[in-house]
Amino acid sequence: MTDLHRLSIRELSEGLAGAKFSSRELTEHYLKRIAKLDTQVKSYVTVTAEQALAQADAADAAIKAGTATALTGVPIAHKDIFCTQGIKTTAGSKMLDNFISPYDATVVAKGKAAGLVTLGKVNMDEFAMGSTSENSFYGATANPWNLGHVPGGSSGGSAAAVAADLAPFATGTDTGGSIRQPASFCGLTGLKPSYGRVSRFGMIAYASSLDQGGPMARSAEDCAYLMNVMAGHDAKDSTSVGKDVDDYVANLNSTAIQGLRIGIPKQYFNVAGLDADVKARVEESLKKLEDMGATLIEIDLNMTEAYVPTYYLIAPAEASSNLQRYDGVRYGYRAENPIDLMDLYKRSRSEGFGAEVQRRILIGTYALSAGYYDAYYVKAQKVRRLIQQDFLKAFESVDVIAAPAAPTTAYKIGANLSPVEMYLGDIYTIAVNLAGLPAINAPVGFDKDNLPVGLQLIGNYWSESQLLSVVHQYQQATDWHTKRAAIAEENA
Ligand code: GLN
Numbered sequence: 001m002t003d004l005h006r007l008s009i010r011e012l013s014e015g016l017a018g019a020k021f022s023s024r025e026l027t028e029h030y031l032k033r034i035a036k037l038d039t040q041v042k043s044y045v046t047v048t049a050e051q052a053l054a055q056a057d058a059a060d061a062a063i064k065a066g067t068a069t070a071l072t073g074v075p076i077a078h079k080d081i082f083c084t085q086g087i088k089t090t091a092g093s094k095m096l097d098n099f100i101s102p103y104d105a106t107v108v109a110k111g112k113a114a115g116l117v118t119l120g121k122v123n124m125d126e127f128a129m130g131s132t133s134e135n136s137f138y139g140a141t142a143n144p145w146n147l148g149h150v151p152g153g154s155s156g157g158s159a160a161a162v163a164a165d166l167a168p169f170a171t172g173t174d175t176g177g178s179i180r181q182p183a184s185f186c187g188l189t190g191l192k193p194s195y196g197r198v199s200r201f202g203m204i205a206y207a208s209s210l211d212q213g214g215p216m217a218r219s220a221e222d223c224a225y226l227m228n229v230m231a232g233h234d235a236k237d238s239t240s241v242g243k244d245v246d247d248y249v250a251n252l253n254s255t256a257i258q259g260l261r262i263g264i265p266k267q268y269f270n271v272a273g274l275d276a277d278v279k280a281r282v283e284e285s286l287k288k289l290e291d292m293g294a295t296l297i298e299i300d301l302n303m304t305e306a307y308v309p310t311y312y313l314i315a316p317a318e319a320s321s322n323l324q325r326y327d328g329v330r331y332g333y334r335a336e337n338p339i340d341l342m343d344l345y346k347r348s349r350s351e352g353f354g355a356e357v358q359r360r361i362l363i364g365t366y367a368l369s370a371g372y373y374d375a376y377y378v379k380a381q382k383v384r385r386l387i388q389q390d391f392l393k394a395f396e397s398v399d400v401i402a403a404p405a406a407p408t409t410a411y412k413i414g415a416n417l418s419p420v421e422m423y424l425g426d427i428y429t430i431a432v433n434l435a436g437l438p439a440i441n442a443p444v445g446f447d448k449d450n451l452p453v454g455l456q457l458i459g460n461y462w463s464e465s466q467l468l469s470v471v472h473q474y475q476q477a478t479d480w481h482t483k484r485a486a487i488a489e490e491n492a
Contacts, residue, residue: 023073072115105202177429184454
């Protein structure tokens with residue numbers, strides 16, 4: 001079969017189970033596409049062809065033996081932030097260019113246990129800091145919809161790989177939008193689960209109170225399959241939650257659109273810098289949901305102006321603490337010929353970290369320093385609580401909250417926005433992380449340059465099934481999620 005890359009996860013699952021094709025055929029098909037097309041997309045940092053084929057053969061044996069799960073033999077790409085035993089894990093940084101983890105992240109281990117075949121590790125902004133994937137030691141990844149544009153970030157490699165049909169789905173992580181924004185820029189569906197729903201064990205830390213892994217795929221249905229693997233309590237992550245997981249696939253039609261109350265925050269649609277096409281496509285998608293029976297209710301989220309400053313204190317503060325471990329001594333990059341220990345520390349960190357990471361370490365260390373701790377860090381924590389309360393108040397009168405995922409479509413590669421301009425682009429995503437809420441991006445059309453636009457739906461805690469269900473039904477009634485970038489149409 002030459003069009004295996006067009007199949008949904010359900011079709012792959014059924015095709016493998018019904019012996020229409022083998023996991024080896026499917027894996028070889030994807031490896032061929034990667035070899036042919038990823039020279040242009042540059043989504044993979046590491047392709048693990050040999051291991052993938054061995055896993056595929058094991059999957060085929062399991063399918064024959066009747067011990068397969070729904071996903072046995074289905075290929076996946078992992079964001080290069082998830083530790084993979086015996087395979088390089090770089091987090092997009094020179095600091096970890098030589099790092100081979102002695103263990104698997106829980107998400108990776110669960111994927112293996114479910115029989116997923118790892119195609120490789122995909123590119124990202126260094127330590128997940130950024131919105132374009134240009135902050136990677138391995139260079140920029142291209143947006144499959146227009147190779148001169150960025151795929152978004154930080155999970156830009158995950159998004160580009162899926163959008164170019166170089167993986168059927170991928171893992172991502174979202175600290176301030178890094179699943180939703182690249183999904184938006186690449187025309188994909190991406191779910192950021194509630195904080196604590198997916199284990200962070202073995203997921204290289206950026207800002208621990210905000211980081212959360214989740215699925216990136218072509219549809220809500222595909223995301224649901226991956227959520228069934230990723231979600232769940234993990235004794236190795238003390239912030240993971242003991243709450244029962246849903247069967248996200250079985251729940252795809254569990255939420256009625258009829259009567260669904262969708263909150264439209266007044267403040268969100270008056271943001272300076274909200275692109276007219278983005279606004280129009282998002283409004284059209286909401287109109288469609290209204291036609292399907294939902295009620296649109298205008299709401300207030302009064303803390304909107306505080307999102308960017310609050311996030312850009314808390315996230316760098318936690319990052320500066322998490323990144324202390326990269327000292328050139330235990331693992332990672334080590335400067336050559338140090339003259340003493342201090343020189344080793346200084347040069348290892350100066351040479352090993354890129355500019356954006358260093359900027360955030362400086363901001364974070366400053367905000368945590370003795371004289372400024374109360375004025376910046378403690379204040380930001382208080383504002384964070386107010387932002388959370390603002391959402392909880394809104395959820396008293398609505399079921400979900402709608403927003404764009406980003407104020408614009410994908411930037412040009414090399415657009416060279418200032419750090420502040422870049423940070424302002426995170427306005428619609430970061431509050432969700434500050435509050436620990438789940439949110440999903442769904443593709444809802446294109447701008448005048450044929451770049452994808454995304455609708456974000458934010459839910460109350462543990463409403464992942466509801467978000468997936470709403471988007472699934474929207475996708476049953478529309479075809480935006482079936483559109484493919486030209487490069488994805490090419491055969492290998
Ligand atoms: N763009 C945001 C940042 O640079 C979010 C990144 C993320 O979610 N990892 O911090």
